Amino acid sequence: MKKLAQIEDVVKLIKDGDQLLVGGFGLSGSPLSLIDEIAASGKKDLTVVSNNLGEKGKGLGKLLVAGNLKKAIGSYFTTNADAVNAWSKGELEIELVPQGTLAEAVRCGGAGIAGFYTKTALGTKLAEGKHHMTFDDGEYILEKAIKGDVALVKALKADTLGNLVYDQSGRNFNPAMATAANLVIAEVDEIVEAGEIKPEEIVTPHMFVDYVVITKYVKQGGKYVEPAEAN
Amino acid sequence: MKKLAQIEDVVKLIKDGDQLLVGGFGLSGSPLSLIDEIAASGKKDLTVVSNNLGEKGKGLGKLLVAGNLKKAIGSYFTTNADAVNAWSKGELEIELVPQGTLAEAVRCGGAGIAGFYTKTALGTKLAEGKHHMTFDDGEYILEKAIKGDVALVKALKADTLGNLVYDQSGRNFNPAMATAANLVIAEVDEIVEAGEIKPEEIVTPHMFVDYVVITKYVKQGGKYVEPAEAN
Amino acid sequence: MLSQQKRIDIAKRIAAEFEDGQIINLGVGIPTLIPDYIEGKDVYLHSENGLLGMGPTPEEEFINMDLISASKKPVTLNTGASIFDSSDSFLMIRGGHVDVAVLGALQVDETGEVANWAVPGQNILGVGGAMDLVSGAKKIIIATLHTSKDDTPKLLEELTYPSSGARKVDMVVTEHAAFEFKEGKMFLREILSDISMEALKDITPANYEVAIEKLINT
């Protein structure tokens, strides 16, 4: 399979200072093996765009502990005490974005749209300094598209061309993230033959995917655990 | 099934002067029975938003012949000689929109987004009079969302809740149209039990669909024909 | 009355508001109690992370942490449920396709403006889907205890906490009362506890018109 790669090799393609789009909602649909490798890599000054920063010491939370991050853009960081702490000490920049604005901004990044007008956050602190415009049904604020240098997504399966399907609500931000970066790496549980995923069922067509890596995690009791922890 | 309705009854919900969003790409994925009923209804001054106006005397082309239309908004009308003719005589207003802008504008109509900035049509006649804004990577034009009073879509199957799946490239504009109108009517070939379409396979969730009607057309040799024409 | 009982009472009262066929989004806090009280109603639960038709918590052996609610708890799918990505999920919320959003609140002012994401002087590091729901749901019901733990009123003349959006909510239900908002005005519609009108007034700095009128048959 042409796009199949080793986790160690693809993570080398990430450069210090890159903006990473990372799929997942908390730890669900999160590319855990790629994150582990980045944490081990010593990369610096990364900006992560993701709904959360995982949990304390887990998922994207590991990048905080490892000191890879300069900035996080997302909707909800309060569930990771490390993020709150790093921000208080001035060690981490945080840009807070409403969850729907985040999803739409990333989709726009992938769609060649520079910005869009939404009512979400109108009249709040998060709209301060943003361009306002009045349309037929009232005032809207302009939100700009978000793009990444690299996107890391987690899918259930890839086929040998790189088409992806996701596991239930593990889909979340992954399909949008996969459209909006120069380099897109998908971590998957398994690879099947092209043709095994029906044309109507493919969620992320292969055109978006540059590399596919196999996860090092195994699912046990409905949760991904590292092989060492598995029974 | 709660949403199941008769074509004659739902078409009565359309009012003179309404803006209709109609799925389909030419005659593919086009709600032919609903269109027939509108043509027979004598409704006046309708605006149709659809990629084309069907073909001469077929699909949406019938509404032109029946005199239902005031205006058409879409990307390509030259394949229907009646449309060109009606426009030349001043009997039909036409608003030409690039195909991708049309799809995105309708999606935005469904998504609570008032407008979006695109590079498509920049520097052309179709951008004249539109708001321009400069972003980091150059100039963009503002396109406004499109909504409808009523959307007419064509799906392959509905389940008893109103979830929809489409037939191959008959999908086209239908899913976006289904999000962007106050009243959404789906014409389908068949209705299956809820649960028969898997959660991952549903393309249009039932929340978008107000009524489901059964098509009067039958598919023969890969084409929909009226029952009278069928062998 | 124990706090948990008050919260259950609020949940029940709000559940009674739902109508068959509605699409409902339930926020964190008291709203998460509501699913226990909607049995027999044909409503469909929407979750920000990409589900419509969320069902009850699974048995331990069927838990899949890739099938979770927006509160990150394992859930199941009811018959006819669907799965979609975050951008489509928020298209639903922001495009006005969710009939009712039930949200918690830190404060609500007498015009119906809500504050439910940040406390001044504390770290402002989480907003989640709060502002999206406030801007986009067709009807917004606030589920909240009448006062905070230290008896500070939550229903105020003016917000002192950061607003969640210019859009006004439609209804507030507390353990004591149900209020409705119309055209920027607040109306007391129902008394839900044994509180007196005077005592209610004392713990409710917001100005409201008394217009008792059972909103629905509960």
Place this chain on the structure above:
Amino acid sequence: MLSQQKRIDIAKRIAAEFEDGQIINLGVGIPTLIPDYIEGKDVYLHSENGLLGMGPTPEEEFINMDLISASKKPVTLNTGASIFDSSDSFLMIRGGHVDVAVLGALQVDETGEVANWAVPGQNILGVGGAMDLVSGAKKIIIATLHTSKDDTPKLLEELTYPSSGARKVDMVVTEHAAFEFKEGKMFLREILSDISMEALKDITPANYEVAIEKLINT
């Protein structure tokens, strides 16, 4: 040389340009001839109406008019093909995910600006996906006969027909020559017929630099 043979020559030359793994969108006219000349190349055909991985025309008995190309002709799906809606399809086009778009043209000017949707004085009632492709594809190749039927030049100093967009194309292939555009300048890269340099200049009002250099190994 018959017109159809010229068109085939153009199609073949452009097909030779494709690289394994590329996502290609083929417009109407000459570009529709290209699929016959890409065998053995691992490229994936994208269609505006929502297909990636379009295959050849089906046998009569397998025709489904709900599986068609953007030219509304019946097609098939190759292994690994996918289906999506129009908004996602144009996300692909406008978001720069299509590697090469091959389009017809009415005129191209010497900076690489193209006119391919409207003729002045005629009804302007169709644009389709032309402007989306011009604005969004990573690389744009124009496939056109060198002159129109009445020998009017198509490669001009300046467009006289309405522009399809500010974005410049990358390459023009005619029956006589292949031109490349870089930073607003036009370069003659290949002569593809037995035409002389002088004769080519005569039918090409656009100013170009002669910089013969076979672009690829054809």
